[in-house]
Amino acid sequence: MPQHILLIEDDLSIAEMLLKALTKEGYNLTTASDGEEGLNAFERHTYDLILVDLMMPKVDGMEVIRQIRTRSAVPILIMSAKDSDVDKALGLGFGADDYVAKPFSMLEMTARIQSAIRRSTTYARLQQQEEQPQAQVLTYGNLRIDFDHFTVIRDGNEIQLTAKETDILKLFASNPNRVFTKAQLYGFIWKDDYMGDENVINVHIRRLREKIEEDPSHPVHIKTLWGIGYKWENG
Numbered sequence: 001m002p003q004h005i006l007l008i009e010d011d012l013s014i015a016e017m018l019l020k021a022l023t024k025e026g027y028n029l030t031t032a033s034d035g036e037e038g039l040n041a042f043e044r045h046t047y048d049l050i051l052v053d054l055m056m057p058k059v060d061g062m063e064v065i066r067q068i069r070t071r072s073a074v075p076i077l078i079m080s081a082k083d084s085d086v087d088k089a090l091g092l093g094f095g096a097d098d099y100v101a102k103p104f105s106m107l108e109m110t111a112r113i114q115s116a117i118r119r120s121t122t123y124a125r126l127q128q129q130e131e132q133p134q135a136q137v138l139t140y141g142n143l144r145i146d147f148d149h150f151t152v153i154r155d156g157n158e159i160q161l162t163a164k165e166t167d168i169l170k171l172f173a174s175n176p177n178r179v180f181t182k183a184q185l186y187g188f189i190w191k192d193d194y195m196g197d198e199n200v201i202n203v204h205i206r207r208l209r210e211k212i213e214e215d216p217s218h219p220v221h222i223k224t225l226w227g228i229g230y231k232w233e234n235g
Contacts, residue, residue, distance in 0.1 A: 005049045008035065008037075010033050018109070036058040049076075078100075164189060
């Protein structure tokens, strides 16, 4: 059965190009020309991936992502020409999984779609195989990290984490002083080959620091090793 993609894009020329190319690749596409139409289409069918533009009329892409994430863990791939919008969608807890910068090549788009669907399928299969995990909570100074509930308590204040932030924090905190390159981080967290695009990793690291560090510009826990990667220090 062909994998089903919901494409939400108000630029008709881009939508037509994607519809033609992805149909040729064997995908089944449903298209919507604005956020409102996209949300209505989401309610009517089950999808393997959502491909959404951020700048749209009626309901913008970030609101579309937010509403979908309250009901589904379907992979969401965003398209945008503005890095600031990508930064917000990836980092503010809206739940996007990856992005493609406009203008894009169909080779890159197809590769990212395949990767996102593969990661989602693999994760779902592993989840079915795993037994119910034991509760896991780690404490470092003024930080109490609850991995099961995606929360950090810092100085008595509860801070909500996204799923990806939790995965990154768990990897770091469970391996203190171990250095992770960006390629390793991408492999461990996104379960895929690193394509050299640092923005996704940089956004998540910065947002995570803003949540757990008292002074994100001078982090105590998530340290940068310039030209190499990152490591966790207990502080």
